[in-house]
Amino acid sequence: VKVNHGYKRCLTLSTGQAAALDGQGHAARALWNLLHDWSTGHGRCHRRSLKDADDAIRQGRKDIPWLAAVPAQAAQAILKTYRRAWTNFFEGRAMPPEYKGRFRSRAAVDLPQARDLAVKRLNRRWAQMWVPKVGMVRFRWTGPIPGVGREPGKLTGARLVREAKGWHVVFRTEVVKPDPVAHPGPLVGVDRGVNVALALSDGNDQTHGDWMKPKEQERLLRLERTAARKRRAHQRGTPTSNRLSRTHDQIARLRARAKRRRTDWQHQSTTRLADTYGVIVVEELKIKNMVRKPAPRPDPERAGVFLPNRARAKAGLNRSMLNEAHASTVTMLAYKLAERGGTLVKVPAPYTSQTCSRCRHRDPRSRDGITFSCTSCGWVGHADTNAAVNIHAAGQVVYGLLSPAPWGDEASRSTRRAA
Numbered sequence: 001v002k003v004n005h006g007y008k009r010c011l012t013l014s015t016g017q018a019a020a021l022d023g024q025g026h027a028a029r030a031l032w033n034l035l036h037d038w039s040t041g042h043g044r045c046h047r048r049s050l051k052d053a054d055d056a057i058r059q060g061r062k063d064i065p066w067l068a069a070v071p072a073q074a075a076q077a078i079l080k081t082y083r084r085a086w087t088n089f090f091e092g093r094a095m096p097p098e099y100k101g102r103f104r105s106r107a108a109v110d111l112p113q114a115r116d117l118a119v120k121r122l123n124r125r126w127a128q129m130w131v132p133k134v135g136m137v138r139f140r141w142t143g144p145i146p147g148v149g150r151e152p153g154k155l156t157g158a159r160l161v162r163e164a165k166g167w168h169v170v171f172r173t174e175v176v177k178p179d180p181v182a183h184p185g186p187l188v189g190v191d192r193g194v195n196v197a198l199a200l201s202d203g204n205d206q207t208h209g210d211w212m213k214p215k216e217q218e219r220l221l222r223l224e225r226t227a228a229r230k231r232r233a234h235q236r237g238t239p240t241s242n243r244l245s246r247t248h249d250q251i252a253r254l255r256a257r258a259k260r261r262r263t264d265w266q267h268q269s270t271t272r273l274a275d276t277y278g279v280i281v282v283e284e285l286k287i288k289n290m291v292r293k294p295a296p297r298p299d300p301e302r303a304g305v306f307l308p309n310r311a312r313a314k315a316g317l318n319r320s321m322l323n324e325a326h327a328s329t330v331t332m333l334a335y336k337l338a339e340r341g342g343t344l345v346k347v348p349a350p351y352t353s354q355t356c357s358r359c360r361h362r363d364p365r366s367r368d369g370i371t372f373s374c375t376s377c378g379w380v381g382h383a384d385t386n387a388a389v390n391i392h393a394a395g396q397v398v399y400g401l402l403s404p405a406p407w408g409d410e411a412s413r414s415t416r417r418a419a
């Protein structure tokens with residue numbers, strides 16, 4: 001099987017090189033926006049052909065001098081990504097492509113031609129690569145990369161991305177590996193929790209501490225107050241002050257550090273789980289719930305008038321962020337299990353948090369915060385563990401290890417009887 005992996009390294013750039021890459025990043029974003037405007041603007045609703053788009057990009061690069069800052073191959077990659085974004089939308093996997101905002105989007109330049117990269121390890125700590133229109137750039141050698149030096153596999157391309165810490169390179173690699181043998185490990189149910197990060201049906205819970213230390217949280221709060229004060233003083237239409245930009249950068253660096261800690265934890269815990277278990281059962285995420293907008297609430301003073309529900313909007317945002325983090329955990333589990341011969345099973349598991357894992361009685365009153373105390377049989381335990389055991393049972397049903405019989409139905413009947 002072909003195994004594709006990304007390898008990310010931090011670039012060490014001179015001031016001139018960083019400025020040149022910033023220029024490429026801005027021009028690449030502008031090219032995306034021009035392409036989007038050309039494809040959809042002015043009420044146009046038909047899809048443009050690939051050849052028309054390609055011609056338009058070539059002409060644009062001739063007519064607009066600063067668009068030429070984007071290397072030709074990167075411009076082609078933007079067209080390819082843009083068209084794939086529409087395909088993903090039409091096939092129901094993603095929202096339609098949008099304009100890329102100056103502050104909302106991440107600057108990126110694609111380098112699709114692997115043979116032009118000329119990646120070479122210089123010594124124990126450093127390596128270099130070629131970036132079109134910038135020249136040779138150096139990066140820290142923090143580990144082997146397939147296809148570089150004597151390492152087996154091949155490089156299939158790279159992408160430069162600007163993050164809070166500066167410019168990074170992500171190498172795309174492909175390694176041919178023999179088919180893995182079936183994983184002998186047991187079956188386990190995993191529930192994403194708010195209190196326990198990953199609750200497992202056998203009690204081997206994966207937890208983590210806060211992503212930010214108390215000092216960092218204090219600093220973030222202080223910086224956000226400073227930014228808010230400066231934003232109030234800022235007049236619309238004038239350029240953002242250097243001080244406000246610097247505060248924004250400081251906030252972004254703090255947040256990025258917390259995110260790196262989260263990603264690190266996700267990688268470590270998913271590797272542990274994929275090593276231990278042969279089959280991991282997770283709850284299928286309901287995309288509809290993730291993107292649902294909160295319902296407006298009625299105005300208490302004016303009859304028939306509805307206000308946008310800000311409190312619910314915040315709750316929805318928090319939930320969607322939590323779901324997003326969980327979705328990436330599930331993605332990691334899926335590919336790590338596949339590499340080790342294991343399987344990830346997604347089951348639709350309704351009412352897992354309300355159903356007793358021992359007697360299968362379903363009652364919303366059984367759940368009280370982090371504890372679950374069954375109103376029927378009196379079993380008391382952690383609510384997240386209870387849900388994980390229910391997911392485990394749903395997974396056993398998939399494998400025919402458990403009869404699918406009383407799942408929700410009987411419980412709801414008995415609730416009705418009780419009422």
Ligand SMILES: [Zn+2]
Pocket residue numbers: 356357358359360361374375376377378379
């Ligand atoms: Zn019970």
